[in-house]
Amino acid sequence: MSDCSVGVQQKTGLLTSHNQGGFASFQLLSEGVILPHWVALVFTGSIFAGIAYAYRSHGLSGVAVVSTQVMAIMAVQLSTKLVLQTGFVYPTCIAAASLHFLCVWLASWAVERRSGAKDGLLLMDLKSSGYDNAEWYVKRILPIAVLQTLNVVLNTCSLLYIGAGFNAIIGILCPVLTALVSATLGARITSLAWAGMVTWPKSDAVISIEGLKNISKGGSEPLSLAVFGMSLGVGALFARSVRSVLMDCQMNEYAADKACPRLKPTQVVALASPAVFVLGFALTLILEGWKPYMELLLAFSTACAVYLSLMGMVLIKMLGAAAAQIAGKLNILVTVALSSAFLHERLSLGFIVGAAAVLAGAAIFEHAKARTALCHGKGNLVRPPLPITVAALRASRGSRRLCAPPTAVSDSGRDVLGSVRFNPPSISDSFTHPGHSGAGAGLGCTMLMARAILAHC
Structure with missing residues (x-):
């Protein structure tokens, strides 16, 4: 065999091995990888930079509200998952949720008292009878408390069967459902905004399929349990969507609700938190009883939940129900990255594609919002x-x-x-x-x- 033919064979072998190596790398990325810590942190920083750019029209305070809201949601999700991974004796974490809203209740009342609001907020008005106050509370506030409790319980229970990142990804559909409920109550949504939100269900389907593939390949738990965990997450998603619209109805007037009380965000939190605490405490006694728990992580999770509940109301007031859900769901990208790096959950190529679609949808929605606000302002000159x-x-x-x-x-x-x-x-x-x-x-x-x-x- 000549030297020329030997050289050609060597080059062909190198090229073949290179192609095989590239295919193996792509296949590894498709099947799922665990991110290094520095990659997850860089990705997290880029997400927050994108948030600052997308919401720059709201000023520095608006960007701060959205960014801290994303960080609070991420902290609650990851800390709760860590608690469950270390053998937490409360399998559904209902006690932690009730503790969260007890602290939220106290914090919101302290804020209202400090701001000079009237004692008792709205329910202690002497001009109204106790029956009228109770009827008003049952009609307007109690449904919010029930849906909030259902949201927390279902969302936390789903963490027993699926990872924190996969659980967060399921919530991508929440802005679309919230927009549909808002539209039924009279809110008007532009076609461009709908176009931005249409990308979310598609990306959610891609990411959910990738998540099930990773679970089936991992073999750590049966696929049926993962599907059950997904079902719990979807139930929490529906409860969260309707709850957000009902909260918005108490602060902003809808066409189908002319008797809007126009409450402040802290007032909605202060009125709903006692009922959520009572419901969560009752469920704790019924299902879990009195048992010790991990104080340190629960205290951290509670502090994040207090801020999350207060700033969540501010975000709904500032952006509206559906757009607030979109802003809040930007935590999904960070939660997935950090879960992969620190909780050893696999991150696949489908996750990355879905994340890009999420950011694109949020950018389109924000662009539609800015154009609508500009046109609305011109119409009212x-x-x-x-x-x-x-x-x-x-x-x-x-x-x-x-x-x-x-x-x-x-x-x-x-x-x-x-x-x-x-x-x-x-x-x-x-x-x-x-x-x-x-x-x-x-x-x-x-x-x-x-x-x-x-x-x-």
Whole structure:
């Protein structure tokens, strides 16, 4: 055999081994890998950088709210999973959830007292009877508490059967379900915003299939238990979606709910937390009894849950129910990466593709929100009044008023002429609540301009 043919064979062998090595690397990535710590941390930093860019229109405070919300959700998920992995004696962690909301209750009441709110928030109004207060609470607040308890119990129980990252990924569908429930109550969602959210179910399906593949290949637990854990996660997802919309209904007016009490975020938390604590405590006694628990991680998880509950209300008020769910679900990407690095859960190529789709959907939704807010602001620009001659103004000075004052300028009844207050266009994502109107601001501004001209004359 000649030297030329030997060289060709050697080169062919090297090329074949190189191709086989590349295919093996791709196959390894597809089957799932465990990330090194530094890769997970770099990925986490890039996610938060993307959050800062996507939500830059809300200013530094808005970016801080979204970022800390993501960190709090991630901390609760990972710390709870660590508790369960170390042989925690409470199999469903209901006691931890009740402890969370006991601390949330105390913290929210302390915030309300410090801010100078009336004692008893809304339920201690002496003008209303106890029966009316109880009926109002059962109708508006108790469903939120029941759904919150169901969400926590189902979500925590699912961690017994699936990993923290896989459990977080299931919640990708939550923004879509929340948007559907919001739309049934009268919230308007633009077509571009829907296009952004449509990418989420597709990515969720891809990631869920990849997660089941990893579980079946790992062989650590039966596939039926993993499917059961997924079912619990889906149940928590439905409860979380409806709960978010009901919370939004207590703070922002919907077309189907004109009697919105327009509570503050801390008020909603303070009113709902006692019922959640009572429900969780009762379930603890029934299902788990009194047993010791890991104080350190529970204290850390409790502190994160307190912040998560308070800032969650602020996020819903700032962005709206569906968009708040989208912002909160950005924790999924970080949770998956850190779970792979520190809890040894496998991360596959499908996870990465799904994560990219999630970020793309969030960016499209935020872009649609910015365009809607801009168009809404242009539609409510205050136009100058028709020219009024000086003679006509002087002739009208004899009367005490230029025209009869309106009894209520806006639909919500908050702007009156005696206390003119501009009602800027709402920027709650792609949602335009019917209660937000710029007509009151336009009429109030017109009256102020007329009065200024009269005073000058």
